[in-house]
Amino acid sequence: MPTILGQNQYGKAETRVVKVVRDGDTHHLKDLSVSVALSGDMDAVHYSGDNANVLPTDTTKNTVYAFAKERGVESAEHFGIELARHFVASQESIHRARVRIEEYAWERLAGHSFARKGQETRVAEITYDGARWQVVAGLKDLTVLNSTNSEFWGYAKDRYTTLQEAYDRILATDVSARWRYGWDGAAADGSAAAASAPAPDWNRSYEETRRHILAAFAGTYSRSLQQTLYAMGTRVVEHRDEIEEIRFSLPNKHHFLVDLEPFGLTNDVADGAVYFAADRPYGLIEATVLRDGADARIPVDTTTL
Numbered sequence: 322m323p324t325i326l327g328q329n330q331y332g333k334a335e336t337r338v339v340k341v342v343r344d345g346d347t348h349h350l351k352d353l354s355v356s357v358a359l360s361g362d363m364d365a366v367h368y369s370g371d372n373a374n375v376l377p378t379d380t381t382k383n384t385v386y387a388f389a390k391e392r393g394v395e396s397a398e399h400f401g402i403e404l405a406r407h408f409v410a411s412q413e414s415i416h417r418a419r420v421r422i423e424e425y426a427w428e429r430l431a432g433h434s435f436a437r438k439g440q441e442t443r444v445a446e447i448t449y450d451g452a453r454w455q456v457v458a459g460l461k462d463l464t465v466l467n468s469t470n471s472e473f474w475g476y477a478k479d480r481y482t483t484l485q486e487a488y489d490r491i492l493a494t495d496v497s498a499r500w501r502y503g504w505d506g507a508a509a510d511g512s513a514a515a516a517s518a519p520a521p522d523w524n525r526s527y528e529e530t531r532r533h534i535l536a537a538f539a540g541t542y543s544r545s546l547q548q549t550l551y552a553m554g555t556r557v558v559e560h561r562d563e564i565e566e567i568r569f570s571l572p573n574k575h576h577f578l579v580d581l582e583p584f585g586l587t588n589d590v591a592d593g594a595v596y597f598a599a600d601r602p603y604g605l606i607e608a609t610v611l612r613d614g615a616d617a618r619i620p621v622d623t624t625t626l
């Protein structure tokens with residue numbers, strides 16, 4: 322044989338598992354990406370396509386979900402130890418298991434509302450034509466999640482609709498928002514004297530707008546992400562006189578309850594539910610909320626800003 326097989330390993334990479342444990346109105350969240358790599362007696366599958374020693378990668382994924390349900394996720398380390406031991410102990414052909422885990426940290430906004438730890442990106446776009454200013458500020462990658470108080474049902478259905486109605490789902494998004502300030506540097510009499518119209522306190526405005534967005538996200542009982550978007554925009558425009566319009570681009574980061582029935586496990590939202598966090602495709606919900614009478618000037622393709 323002109324070749325021999327060298328080091329090899331296989332498994333499922335980046336299984337995204339979210340576990341929500343409810344303690345009354347206080348929910349506890351674990352959010353992991355788990356990558357399993359197995360190795361052992363794998364000559365035959367490579368040399369001749371004999372799969373007898375191959376525990377499917379699909380099974381390693383299922384095991385991650387089932388273990389999250391049955392054994393819980395006390396820590397990434399402990400969870401990884403349980404998994405690695407299981408694969409080596411239960412399959413004669415597997416001699417080594419490497420489990421890599423990334424854990425995403427969330428900070429609590431309220432009982433069941435969370436923001437991903439790590440600062441979002443603040444953005445600003447300033448335009449000046451020699452007479453007037455336009456300032457559009459915003460943020461992106463502010464990841465938030467409500468582990469309850471979100472429903473989606475009563476939607477239009479056609480022959481291609483398979484989505485099940487949801488009465489208690491996870492609502493998660495990466496908030497991207499752009500807001501336009503009314504300030505244009507003009508004096509009250511309309512003359513373009515930049516010095517005569519005081520500019521807003523940009524830093525305070527940013528912090529307050531961010532705070533209102535988060536408060537509206539956490540405080541809105543949501544029947545759709547569209548409704549939550551409108552509530553966030555309304556709250557900003559109502560509380561911040563200096564802002565004329567705000568535009569959101571919100572990916573709907575779907576979290577699906579994992580079907581654990583094949584493993585004899587129930588997976589109920591009320592009892593330590595395990596979710597599959599899908600990354601794509603995602604719904605993308607976008608809209609502008611305007612002060613009544615304001616011009617819509619924020620470009621529609623805000624993500625290029």
Ligand SMILES: O=c1[nH]c(=O)c2[nH]c(=O)[nH]c2[nH]1
Nearest residue numbers: 473484544545546547573604
């Ligand atoms: O909040 C939602 N809005 C939608 O428009 C939609 N569409 C969908 O499939 N799920 C959801 N969720």
